[in-house]
Amino acid sequence: MDAADAPLARHGSAGGVLVGSAVRHRRQTLVVLLVFAAALGVTGMTAERERAKNQAAYDAFLQTGLPPPAPKAISGATLTVQERL
Amino acid sequence: MIDEVDRRGFAVLGWLLGILLVTGLFSRALGLHWVQEVEWPTDLYALGRLERPLPVDVGIVGSSRSHYGLAPTAVDACLALTAGRATTTVSANRLAASLYASDIVARELFSGERKPRALVVEVAPESLNANHFELDYNVASSAGLGDVSECIGAATFGPPSLSGCARPLFRGVENIAFWLHRPLTEHRHITWMALYAGGGQYCFGTPACEARNADYDLRHQGRWKTRIDRVLPKVRTERFIDYTIEGGLPARHFVALLDRAKAEGVAVHVVNLPVSEVYQAEVPEAAYAEFLRWVPETTASHGGAFLDLNLPEWRVREQYIDPDHLNASGAGKLSARVCAELAGSVR
Numbered sequence: 001m002d003a004a005d006a007p008l009a010r011h012g013s014a015g016g017v018l019v020g021s022a023v024r025h026r027r028q029t030l031v032v033l034l035v036f037a038a039a040l041g042v043t044g045m046t047a048e049r050e051r052a053k054n055q056a057a058y059d060a061f062l063q064t065g066l067p068p069p070a071p072k073a074i075s076g077a078t079l080t081v082q083e084r085l
Numbered sequence: 086m087i088d089e090v091d092r093r094g095f096a097v098l099g100w101l102l103g104i105l106l107v108t109g110l111f112s113r114a115l116g117l118h119w120v121q122e123v124e125w126p127t128d129l130y131a132l133g134r135l136e137r138p139l140p141v142d143v144g145i146v147g148s149s150r151s152h153y154g155l156a157p158t159a160v161d162a163c164l165a166l167t168a169g170r171a172t173t174t175v176s177a178n179r180l181a182a183s184l185y186a187s188d189i190v191a192r193e194l195f196s197g198e199r200k201p202r203a204l205v206v207e208v209a210p211e212s213l214n215a216n217h218f219e220l221d222y223n224v225a226s227s228a229g230l231g232d233v234s235e236c237i238g239a240a241t242f243g244p245p246s247l248s249g250c251a252r253p254l255f256r257g258v259e260n261i262a263f264w265l266h267r268p269l270t271e272h273r274h275i276t277w278m279a280l281y282a283g284g285g286q287y288c289f290g291t292p293a294c295e296a297r298n299a300d301y302d303l304r305h306q307g308r309w310k311t312r313i314d315r316v317l318p319k320v321r322t323e324r325f326i327d328y329t330i331e332g333g334l335p336a337r338h339f340v341a342l343l344d345r346a347k348a349e350g351v352a353v354h355v356v357n358l359p360v361s362e363v364y365q366a367e368v369p370e371a372a373y374a375e376f377l378r379w380v381p382e383t384t385a386s387h388g389g390a391f392l393d394l395n396l397p398e399w400r401v402r403e404q405y406i407d408p409d410h411l412n413a414s415g416a417g418k419l420s421a422r423v424c425a426e427l428a429g430s431v432r
Contacts, residue, residue, distance in 0.1 A: 025093070029100070036104055040111055043261050047115040051134045058135055058280050067281035070293045071273040072300070 109230070109257030118256065120264045121226050124275060126152035126178045126286065131279040133194055140202075142431050143174040144195035145284075147207025148182035150358045153410040155205065157283030158290050159420035160427070167428040175201075176284035179226060181219035183212045186227040188338035193229075196345055203352040203430035205423060206342065206389075209360075210368055210376035211324040215333020218323045221249035228253045239334050287416045298413035305406055312407040313363065320367035328372040330379050343387035352430035353389035355380065356423060359399035364408035392426050394419065 061067055112118055119129035126149050142164065145155050157174035164172040177194050179186045187206060195201050211217065224236055224245045236250035275284075282288035287298045330336050346353045357380070360368075381391040404415030411419060 032100070032104075036108075039261070040108070043117070043264060044111070044115060047117055047264065050130075051116075054131050054134070054276070054280060055136060058137075061281055062138070067277070067291070067293065070277050070281075070297050 105255045105258060107257075108261060109253070109255065112257035112260045113229070117260045117264050118229070120260050122259075122263055123180055124272060126180060126275070127176065127284045128272070128275040128279040129177055129179075129190070129194070131276045132175060132177055132284060135280070137173065139173065141175050141195070141199065142168075142172040142201055143203045143205060143427060144191065144201040145174065145176040145178070145205045145207070146182075146187040146191045146195070147178050147205075147358075148187075148209070148212060149178065149180060150209060150360075150410060151176065151205070151207035151356075152178040152284075153286045153406065153412075154358050154416050154419045155207075155423060156285045156287045156289055156416045156420045158285075158288040158294065159417050160424045161283070162290055163421050163424035164427060164431055167424075168431050172431060174283050178207075178284070179223070181222055182227075183214070183217040183220060183223050184208065184335040184339040184342070185217070185220065186223040187212070188342040189227040189229070189232070191342050192345065195351075196349060200346075200349045200351050202432075203354060203427050204342075204346055205427070206339075206353060206355045207358050208339075208355055208376075208380055209358065210328075210373050213330045213333070213335045213339065213376060213380070214325065214327075214372075215329045215331075215335065216244055216327045217333075217335055218326070220245045220334065224249045225252040225256070230254065236334070243333075245334070285416075287413045289417060302406060302412050308407045309402075309405065312409075317363065317367055317408060320364070321369060325369050325372050328369065328375070330375060336379075336383075340383065340387060343384065343389050347388035352427075353384075354423070354426055354430070355384045355389050355391045356426075357391070357393045357395045359395045359404075359411070359419070360409040361402060361405045362397075362400045365395070365400060390426070392423070394422065 057068070109118075116130055116134045119133055124130075143157075143160060145151055145157070145160075147155075155176060157176050160174040161172050164174070175194075177190050179190060182190070184206075191204060191206070195204055217223065221244070224232070228236060228250075230253055233250055233253055236245060236253075237247065239245065240247045240250050278284055278286075278288065282294065286301070288294035289298075343353055343355075357377075377393070381393075384391040399415075399419070404411055404418070406412040
């Protein structure tokens, strides 16, 4: 027996192995796809939320002409980054 | 002979490839391809997804030099006087951008339905070097799927590297990881600048802006010396190694930018931004001569206007935060100078 077949053999006869294995793989694929879709969904929602927040802030700025107070323009990480160029 | 185990292996690889590609397309559809490990200097995500009631009047593309040196609020304050109305200037810059990255930013943010009346394009001798020291990063940060084949073609003769060219195929996963990791470096500040000041490092016209500018320059007082110690010794060997312009990806994209703008009726102003005396001394004379020969000629023959501001009167130490980036005072003056050049293009 080829070493690569060893995990399959643990599940019984050749036909049973293939059927059981195929079902297991379909389940695994489904789980991976569900996790993947969930990750994309969370990303999409956070991106859309930020876009909407930015747009609302910008629209308010156009109405009033007044920006909110500016955050500090410095951080330690930025100094490190800015050494690059 | 392909057996069941092989087939499973291929299936896993196929699924992985599919997931990476779908993630990339999804990320691009959401504008998240702009999200990088370093968002500085411009929050391109915020800029890219913002819907404006009126078209942008002036778009600015370039590297950190245009980020520091050209302040959209100063350009607008000046343009409003000549145009007789409020104008909108937006600056979209990439870290270590060559003309390759600048063209892609311009193509995606300042063309088609989003075309401005005028486009200011920062050029510098190193930004057109076919062997640009950050060309791989330029591809990684900016290239889209459609740019991969061109990149691979170029990689067979020289930079970028082939592995760099593959990055846009799989970048979606890293874009999303960086997105979920937010806030990244100085995110809130650069978003604020993107939304309320058109981007750039400095803003003018309000007490909040003036205070920010002063605070920033004060906190970066040590930057001049630090970069003289760390950057200047590497300028010749890193940024001007094997200097050549023609045939390189940056030059090709520079021409593409000019041609696209001309076809769309956008006035292009190509500006050679100033650097300090100490930085200019590190630029090899032969490379600078080639740059000054090629850029004005190419710009004119493709319908653009060239403005050389890297002149001795702009190189005084007091105007710089470090050897090749202007401070708030320098940015205010340079923005007014560029505005004078734009007046004919923005009515």
